[in-house]
Amino acid sequence: MAGEFQFKSRRNKKTYLTEQEIWKIINQFFANGHFTTTYKYGLMKALIENLYNVDNRLVLTFDQVYFSFAKIYWNLVIHHDLNQLNTSNRQAGIQKELKEFQLMHGVPNKVVFDHLPSNLQLQLVERTKKVGARYVVGALYGDMEGSIYEFDKRTEYIKFNSSMYIFLQKYRQIVTHLTNYHLAKFLEKHNDKNKLEDVLLKVENILKRESLHAFYNILWKYETKECFYCGKVLSDKRIATHVDHFIPWSYIQSDNMWNLVLSCQSCNTKKSNKLAKSLYLEKMFVRNENLKLTAVHNDFNYYSERKLEALYEYAGMNGYVENWSP
Ligand SMILES: [Zn+2]
Structure with missing residues (x-):
């Protein structure tokens, strides 16, 4: 899927997909071992969290998606201190961005996203969007063979493919577990043993609020x-x-x-x-x-x-x- 990320907007390649076709796409997505960061898993989790926030045309705004995305990465990187290294052992862009942000605003370690003041949360969403929107939305689109959604970076929206939307509702739990499992597995590769206690549990609860x-x-x-x-x-x-x-x-x-x-x-x-x-x-x-x-x-x-x-x-x-x- 060379270069899908460069496009400013993409349409769905195919509108109607059978469940079997979607399972193939999903399996290929997870089996594809060429992940250099966790971004696509992060985006998948953000999309699942927002599945019921779509409007009646199945549209989500980037602001909705990246609010969840920022929350996931803040909690992984700052709260749990888990590295998101890419394969060349450099810091992932988002990790660098979040650490700089933490330092700039003097936020202590371990603070969860929900405890940040709302103006800082919104600034974080903007920054994350800049890191993420540059290519993650396009990259996931490419990996899912242009079948998960269509998107437009100028007007900042994604619109679910309707077959995929029904599928994600129906198999939400399995897709969530698969995403968590692969995200945890990636983190295990890039973090010291002492940070990995309950890593799957941490990933599973990453979007859970501290308090209601x-x-x-x-x-x-x-x-x-x-x-x-x-x-x-x-x-x-x-x-x-x-x-x-x-x-x-x-x-x-x-x-x-x-x-x-x-x-x-x-x-x-x-x-x-x-x-x-x-x-x-x-x-x-x-x-x-x-x-x-x-x-x-x-x-x-x-x-x-x-x-x-x-x-x-x-x-x-x-x-x-x-x-x-x-
Ligand atoms: Zn009762």
């Missing part, structure tokens, strides 16, 4: 103070009231206002990685219609009942235990 407290505050302000599942009156002690991912986090791998509810400790623990009964999906539709109006949160810009319903169905297809109720 900001969401808790919004929910506590606008919602009735009852457990979404069992209806029990919730304690105003923060520790006893949980923020629950209606579609389990391990599947959705992102925190969205429209997927979060308040629950009692017992329901949150017992529900764990399961899908609640469909009557709770109906309840969720109503809840979101109301919360959209009262809480006015950015996450609702990309929300629709159809999306939530699709997520619910695809999580079931991915093997999540269904029909949970308290």
Whole structure:
């Protein structure tokens, strides 16, 4: 795929793809051993995190994608101190950029992305975009045989191929695991043993928020103070009231206002990685219609009942235990 990265914009080479064709492309992507950096895995993770932030034309802006991308690399490089060396043993561009940024703003080691002030986060996204947008979007496009999305660097968008989009929803969990596995394997090659403890776990949780407290505050302000599942009156002690991912986090791998509810400790623990009964999906539709109006949160810009319903169905297809109720 020589030189795909140089193009300013590319169209999808083929619009309709069968699942078998996509599996071939995905397998080739992961089997291709010529990775000199982790960027393509990072971008893949960023795309998966944003899968449900597309508009109705399946478009994502570079700002959305690179916010996740910046978060992934900040947490890998600064928080976990993991090298992203390329094969010639030089620092990967993004690592250099992040370390310089850290030094310039006097950010202590180990700080997670979520704890950075929002103006620094936005500056980081801009910088990352400059490093990343230069070629990563085009490189992944090339490796996926021009079938994953189309993109335009001038207007800064990517638009998923619709067959690929359906595929990624359906096989989200497998593709996520594959990406994490290969990213962890790459990191193992380029880091000292003492930094590699739980490396796969670190990669798996790289996009996970330290705390859902900001969401808790919004929910506590606008919602009735009852457990979404069992209806029990919730304690105003923060520790006893949980923020629950209606579609389990391990599947959705992102925190969205429209997927979060308040629950009692017992329901949150017992529900764990399961899908609640469909009557709770109906309840969720109503809840979101109301919360959209009262809480006015950015996450609702990309929300629709159809999306939530699709997520619910695809999580079931991915093997999540269904029909949970308290
Ligand atoms: Zn409960």
